[in-house]
Amino acid sequence: MEREGILMDESVLVETGQSLEGHIEALRNAVNQSAGREFNLNSPKQLGEVLFDELKLVEKAKKTKTGQYATNEKVLASLAPKHPIVANILEYRQLAKLKSTYIDALPHSIDSASGRVHTHYGQVQTSTGRLSSNDPNLQNIPVRSKQGREIRKAFIARPGWKLLSADYSQIELRILAALTEDQGLLTAFRQGRDIHAATAAKIFDVALDEVTREQRSTAKMVNFGIPYGISAFGLAQRLGTVSRTEAQEIINNYFEQFPGIPGYMTRMQDRAKAQGYVETISGRRRHLRDINSSNGTIRAAAERNAINMPIQGTAADMIKIAMVNVQNALTEKQLNTRMLLQVHDELIFDLDPAEETIVRELVTEGMKDALDLKCPIEIDIGIGDNWLEAH
DNA sequence: CGACTCACG
DNA sequence: ACGTACGTGAGTCGT
CATH class of the missing domain: 1.10.10 (Arc Repressor Mutant, subunit A)
Incomplete structure (x- = not known):
């Protein structure tokens, strides 16, 4: 997958960037106007001083752990009714993030030899068994906002081919049902x-x-x-x-x-306290050195890790096994279709359209059969010219 | 390089 | 009284 890389349509990024640029500039001007002076809107420190020392939007502003004024989205959202500057700041933040992190940065990651973007996957970076992705991170490409989704249109299939996306539906809840054997949850999924x-x-x-x-x-x-x-x-x-x-x-x-759920939760916490670690269905372990901490906050965090890791980690094990299953099938059948990306519960393929029927089948089965669980597993598949359409 | 913020599952 | 949902990586500021 790293070697294969994925093709990008840089013109989509350029055009999206141009339409955002004017908007971002207008928002910055409006904010400066409201503030009564120019300042660096990208600086949380300067922004805090404008909002709380100069405009005095609240009496006692929330501070970060280092004593700076907090200006995160939750804080700003609560301030929005107090001053029109806040809505503009929030919109500026959102658009500036998209432009600097994705639209401006991704073109620099296009490999000049292949013309494609080759991420690197970390196989030993996370505490739960998930992969990580870096340089560039292709596991956090925007999808939630309207403008963010535009960026997914830049990830495309090779000429004449399609992108195929296959994702596990509700995988963590299904694994929870399997781990707990809670009859209510299992019945809901089985029906x-x-x-x-x-x-x-x-x-x-x-x-x-x-x-x-x-x-x-x-x-x-x-x-x-x-x-x-x-x-x-x-x-x-x-x-x-x-x-x-x-x-x-x-x-x-x-x-x-x-009732199966609270039983599972206390079982995982007790196990972590007794043996110092919890594990996934396939035996991947996470050691929890803080599980017996005398600091209640630290101990509670470890207790949540004890609950979460077997679930998130089993999902991670499952998709890794699925990836081996699917790649073996693609290789054995000498298909042209290529696995490109993994995003925790989703696999993206460069699909030779002539192979659509067989690939749908082999991907679905490879993913479903990765682990034999007491809960049924469902796979959603989409096909399109770009990552947004395929999703 | 830490802090802050924010993008994703 | 405090802090509080799990797991990541990256851009930017400021030191």
């Missing part, structure tokens, strides 16, 4: 349910077709949080609309409805 809606029905005690959008959205946050060792504080903060007490009730309901 092919919308897992967030099914969770909402259980924790709010309503029929599946009575679940409101808000209830599903709350359940989705719970499902994301569970594999991380969710806390009432953390859930309340992310939901924004419920108190810590209400968040705790939601979590209590969840644990009652899915």
Whole structure:
């Protein structure tokens, strides 16, 4: 995959960059205007001084651990109603990030010999068994924002070919179901349910077709949080609309409805304390030296690691086994299609269109069969001229 | 090179 | 009283 590299359409980046440039410049001017002076908007330190010493947007501003004013997105969002400058800063931040980190930087990573971008994968860099990607990092290409997604259009197939993206659907929750053997979770997946809606029905005690959008959205946050060792504080903060007490009730309901989950959580914590490590289904270990720390905060962090690593790590093991399966099949059948990228739960291929049918089949099976779990595994496949269309 | 911020799963 | 969800890498500032 490193040697193969991926082709980029630099003109997509150039055009996106040009349209962003004017916008970014206008935002910087508007911010300077509101501030009453020019300053370096890329400097959190200078920005903090403008917002809190000069414009005095709040009485007691939140500080970072080094005593600087915090100006991160969460802080700024809470300030937005107080002054029109804030919305402009937030938009500037978003667009400037896209331009400097991706649009301006990626062209420098195009190899002059191959004309392609060759990332490097770290196989021994993470605590959970995931790969990492660097120089350039192709595992954090934007997708969430409208403007960010444009950047994915620059990742293209070779002429006449297509990009094929195959990703595991809800892989961490399925692994959680398999590890815990929680019958409620397993049944929901075996019946092919919308897992967030099914969770909402259980924790709010309503029929599946009575679940409101808000209830599903709350359940989705719970499902994301569970594999991380969710806390009432953390859930309340992310939901924004419920108190810590209400968040705790939601979590209590969840644990009652899915009793396999709290059992698993305490089992992993106890195991970590007793033997000093936890492990994935395939035996990859993470040692947790802080698990018996007398510092409660540090110990709690290790306890969350004990919960999370077997889940995230099993997913990482699974896709690595899948990659070997799929590559062996491609090689054995002497296919032209090439594996290009891995992004934790997703594989990207340069697809010879004549091979679409066989590749769909072999990728799906190679990924599904990587581990034999008690929970069914689903693979979503997309095909397109670029990474955005394929996704 | 640390701090801060923010891009991804 | 405090801090609080897991795992990464990179651009920029400022020392």
